[in-house]
Amino acid sequence: MKLFYLFCFTFLILGSLSSCRKFEQEKILAEADPYKPTNLYPIERLPKYFNRVAVMPVYHKDPSSDNLSYSDEIFLKEISTVGLFEVVPVSTIFCKDTFGKDRISSSDSLPESFFKTLVERFGANGVLFIDLHSFKPYRPITLGVRSKLVDLKSGEFMWAVDEVLDSGESSIMVSANSFQRTNHVNAISPKTNNSIIQSPRLFTKFAASLIFDTLPNR
Numbered sequence: 266m267k268l269f270y271l272f273c274f275t276f277l278i279l280g281s282l283s284s285c286r287k288f289e290q291e292k293i294l295a296e297a298d299p300y301k302p303t304n305l306y307p308i309e310r311l312p313k314y315f316n317r318v319a320v321m322p323v324y325h326k327d328p329s330s331d332n333l334s335y336s337d338e339i340f341l342k343e344i345s346t347v348g349l350f351e352v353v354p355v356s357t358i359f360c361k362d363t364f365g366k367d368r369i370s371s372s373d374s375l376p377e378s379f380f381k382t383l384v385e386r387f388g389a390n391g392v393l394f395i396d397l398h399s400f401k402p403y404r405p406i407t408l409g410v411r412s413k414l415v416d417l418k419s420g421e422f423m424w425a426v427d428e429v430l431d432s433g434e435s436s437i438m439v440s441a442n443s444f445q446r447t448n449h450v451n452a453i454s455p456k457t458n459n460s461i462i463q464s465p466r467l468f469t470k471f472a473a474s475l476i477f478d479t480l481p482n483r
Contacts, residue, residue: 299443305428311349317391319353320393321355321360322360324369326370328368330397335466349480369394380420393412395412396412408469410427424479426479428475437462440471440475441468
Protein backbone atom coordinates (compact mmCIF):
# COMPACT_ATOMS: atom_id res chain seq x y z
CA MET A 266 0.00 0.00 0.00
CA LYS A 267 2.86 2.35 0.80
CA LEU A 268 4.34 1.68 -2.62
CA PHE A 269 1.00 2.54 -4.20
CA TYR A 270 0.82 5.89 -2.40
CA LEU A 271 4.46 6.57 -3.29
CA PHE A 272 3.71 5.86 -6.96
CA CYS A 273 0.70 8.18 -6.92
CA PHE A 274 2.67 10.93 -5.22
CA THR A 275 5.51 10.60 -7.75
CA PHE A 276 3.01 10.67 -10.64
CA LEU A 277 1.41 13.85 -9.29
CA ILE A 278 4.80 15.53 -8.87
CA LEU A 279 5.88 14.67 -12.41
CA GLY A 280 2.53 15.87 -13.77
CA SER A 281 2.89 19.12 -11.89
CA LEU A 282 6.43 19.66 -13.21
CA SER A 283 5.24 18.97 -16.77
CA SER A 284 2.41 21.48 -16.37
CA CYS A 285 4.82 24.07 -15.02
CA ARG A 286 7.19 23.59 -17.96
CA LYS A 287 4.30 23.88 -20.42
CA PHE A 288 3.05 27.04 -18.69
CA GLU A 289 6.55 28.53 -18.71
CA GLN A 290 6.97 27.76 -22.44
CA GLU A 291 3.58 29.32 -23.25
CA LYS A 292 4.57 32.41 -21.26
CA ILE A 293 7.86 32.73 -23.17
CA LEU A 294 6.08 32.34 -26.52
CA ALA A 295 3.46 34.91 -25.55
CA GLU A 296 6.20 37.46 -24.86
CA ALA A 297 8.34 36.64 -27.92
CA ASP A 298 8.22 38.64 -31.14
CA PRO A 299 7.93 36.87 -34.52
CA TYR A 300 11.26 36.13 -36.16
CA LYS A 301 12.50 38.55 -38.79
CA PRO A 302 15.54 37.78 -40.97
CA THR A 303 18.21 40.43 -40.53
CA ASN A 304 21.22 39.09 -42.45
CA LEU A 305 19.99 40.22 -45.85
CA TYR A 306 20.52 42.65 -48.68
CA PRO A 307 17.62 43.79 -50.85
CA ILE A 308 17.61 46.53 -53.46
CA GLU A 309 14.78 49.01 -53.00
CA ARG A 310 12.65 47.77 -55.92
CA LEU A 311 12.95 45.21 -58.69
CA PRO A 312 13.28 46.85 -62.14
CA LYS A 313 10.42 46.44 -64.63
CA TYR A 314 12.48 44.31 -67.03
CA PHE A 315 13.28 41.81 -64.29
CA ASN A 316 10.34 39.47 -64.91
CA ARG A 317 11.72 35.97 -65.61
CA VAL A 318 14.01 34.14 -63.20
CA ALA A 319 15.82 30.81 -63.63
CA VAL A 320 15.75 28.93 -60.33
CA MET A 321 18.76 26.67 -59.78
CA PRO A 322 18.48 23.29 -58.05
CA VAL A 323 18.89 23.57 -54.28
CA TYR A 324 22.51 22.99 -53.26
CA HIS A 325 23.83 21.05 -50.26
CA LYS A 326 27.46 20.06 -49.80
CA ASP A 327 26.30 16.51 -49.08
CA PRO A 328 24.55 15.29 -52.27
CA SER A 329 23.05 12.35 -50.34
CA SER A 330 21.32 14.59 -47.78
CA ASP A 331 17.68 13.62 -47.18
CA ASN A 332 16.77 17.30 -47.36
CA LEU A 333 17.52 17.38 -51.09
CA SER A 334 14.80 14.80 -51.77
CA TYR A 335 12.10 17.44 -51.22
CA SER A 336 13.79 20.85 -51.11
CA ASP A 337 13.66 21.57 -54.86
CA GLU A 338 9.89 21.06 -54.91
CA ILE A 339 9.30 23.10 -51.75
CA PHE A 340 11.44 26.12 -52.66
CA LEU A 341 10.06 26.19 -56.20
CA LYS A 342 6.49 26.18 -54.91
CA GLU A 343 7.15 28.91 -52.33
CA ILE A 344 8.97 31.24 -54.76
CA SER A 345 6.17 30.72 -57.30
CA THR A 346 3.53 31.84 -54.78
CA VAL A 347 5.35 35.15 -54.25
CA GLY A 348 4.29 36.26 -57.74
CA LEU A 349 7.02 38.84 -58.33
CA PHE A 350 8.28 37.22 -61.54
CA GLU A 351 7.87 34.18 -63.75
CA VAL A 352 9.72 31.23 -62.31
CA VAL A 353 11.67 28.92 -64.63
CA PRO A 354 13.02 25.78 -62.94
CA VAL A 355 16.47 24.59 -63.99
CA SER A 356 16.75 20.80 -63.70
CA THR A 357 19.67 18.85 -62.26
CA ILE A 358 19.87 17.00 -65.59
CA PHE A 359 20.34 20.27 -67.51
CA CYS A 360 22.99 21.40 -65.02
CA LYS A 361 24.88 18.12 -65.30
CA ASP A 362 24.74 18.05 -69.11
CA THR A 363 25.60 21.74 -69.55
CA PHE A 364 27.82 22.67 -66.60
CA GLY A 365 29.15 19.29 -65.47
CA LYS A 366 27.48 19.49 -62.03
CA ASP A 367 24.04 18.48 -60.78
CA ARG A 368 23.88 21.43 -58.38
CA ILE A 369 25.82 24.68 -58.23
CA SER A 370 26.46 26.66 -55.05
CA SER A 371 26.13 30.44 -55.00
CA SER A 372 29.57 30.61 -53.40
CA ASP A 373 31.30 28.51 -56.08
CA SER A 374 33.14 29.86 -59.09
CA LEU A 375 30.50 29.82 -61.81
CA PRO A 376 31.07 27.82 -65.02
CA GLU A 377 32.19 29.71 -68.11
CA SER A 378 29.32 31.42 -69.98
CA PHE A 379 26.96 30.53 -67.12
CA PHE A 380 24.90 33.75 -67.30
CA LYS A 381 24.86 33.75 -71.11
CA THR A 382 23.63 30.15 -71.20
CA LEU A 383 20.70 30.88 -68.86
CA VAL A 384 19.69 33.90 -70.95
CA GLU A 385 19.82 32.01 -74.23
CA ARG A 386 18.28 28.75 -73.00
CA PHE A 387 15.55 30.09 -70.68
CA GLY A 388 15.11 33.71 -71.74
CA ALA A 389 15.76 34.69 -68.13
CA ASN A 390 16.60 38.12 -66.72
CA GLY A 391 17.79 36.73 -63.41
CA VAL A 392 18.93 33.61 -61.59
CA LEU A 393 18.06 32.45 -58.06
CA PHE A 394 20.53 30.36 -56.06
CA ILE A 395 19.48 28.45 -52.94
CA ASP A 396 22.09 26.86 -50.68
CA LEU A 397 21.38 24.78 -47.58
CA HIS A 398 24.65 25.25 -45.72
CA SER A 399 23.58 23.53 -42.51
CA PHE A 400 20.85 21.06 -41.62
CA LYS A 401 19.99 19.13 -38.47
CA PRO A 402 16.84 17.01 -38.88
CA TYR A 403 16.41 16.14 -35.19
CA ARG A 404 14.74 18.38 -32.63
CA PRO A 405 15.46 21.15 -32.32
CA ILE A 406 15.59 21.22 -36.13
CA THR A 407 18.01 23.76 -37.58
CA LEU A 408 18.30 24.86 -41.20
CA GLY A 409 20.82 27.27 -42.66
CA VAL A 410 19.66 28.92 -45.89
CA ARG A 411 21.73 31.13 -48.17
CA SER A 412 19.93 32.52 -51.22
CA LYS A 413 20.92 35.04 -53.88
CA LEU A 414 18.97 36.69 -56.68
CA VAL A 415 21.26 37.94 -59.44
CA ASP A 416 20.65 40.12 -62.51
CA LEU A 417 21.94 38.16 -65.51
CA LYS A 418 22.53 41.34 -67.48
CA SER A 419 24.68 43.21 -64.98
CA GLY A 420 25.76 40.43 -62.62
CA GLU A 421 24.58 42.54 -59.66
CA PHE A 422 22.71 41.24 -56.63
CA MET A 423 19.01 42.08 -56.54
CA TRP A 424 18.64 40.37 -53.17
CA ALA A 425 20.63 38.11 -50.86
CA VAL A 426 19.90 36.44 -47.51
CA ASP A 427 21.83 34.14 -45.20
CA GLU A 428 20.00 32.84 -42.13
CA VAL A 429 20.27 29.92 -39.71
CA LEU A 430 16.79 29.05 -38.43
CA ASP A 431 16.65 27.18 -35.12
CA SER A 432 13.29 25.62 -34.25
CA GLY A 433 14.21 25.80 -30.56
CA GLU A 434 14.17 29.62 -30.54
CA SER A 435 10.99 31.20 -29.19
CA SER A 436 10.74 33.76 -32.02
CA ILE A 437 10.95 30.95 -34.59
CA MET A 438 8.22 29.03 -32.74
CA VAL A 439 5.96 32.10 -32.81
CA SER A 440 6.49 32.62 -36.54
CA ALA A 441 6.07 28.90 -37.31
CA ASN A 442 2.78 28.71 -35.41
CA SER A 443 1.54 31.82 -37.19
CA PHE A 444 2.53 30.30 -40.55
CA GLN A 445 0.61 27.16 -39.66
CA ARG A 446 -2.53 29.09 -38.70
CA THR A 447 -2.63 30.81 -42.11
CA ASN A 448 -3.47 27.42 -43.65
CA HIS A 449 -0.24 27.22 -45.64
CA VAL A 450 0.14 23.73 -44.22
CA ASN A 451 -2.83 21.51 -44.99
CA ALA A 452 -1.35 18.19 -43.96
CA ILE A 453 -1.71 18.87 -40.24
CA SER A 454 -4.35 20.26 -37.94
CA PRO A 455 -4.21 24.02 -37.39
CA LYS A 456 -5.00 23.30 -33.72
CA THR A 457 -1.76 21.40 -33.22
CA ASN A 458 0.81 24.05 -32.35
CA ASN A 459 4.49 23.38 -33.01
CA SER A 460 3.78 20.68 -35.63
CA ILE A 461 5.92 22.53 -38.16
CA ILE A 462 8.97 22.56 -35.91
CA GLN A 463 8.75 18.78 -35.49
CA SER A 464 8.91 17.95 -39.22
CA PRO A 465 12.03 18.66 -41.33
CA ARG A 466 9.93 18.86 -44.50
CA LEU A 467 7.36 21.29 -43.05
CA PHE A 468 10.08 23.31 -41.34
CA THR A 469 11.80 23.67 -44.73
CA LYS A 470 8.52 24.92 -46.21
CA PHE A 471 8.24 27.47 -43.40
CA ALA A 472 11.88 28.55 -43.88
CA ALA A 473 11.39 29.04 -47.63
CA SER A 474 8.30 31.19 -47.08
CA LEU A 475 10.03 33.21 -44.37
CA ILE A 476 13.08 34.15 -46.43
CA PHE A 477 11.14 34.81 -49.66
CA ASP A 478 8.94 37.25 -47.76
CA THR A 479 12.01 39.53 -47.63
CA LEU A 480 12.31 39.86 -51.43
CA PRO A 481 12.08 43.44 -52.73
CA ASN A 482 8.80 44.62 -54.21
CA ARG A 483 8.24 46.17 -57.61
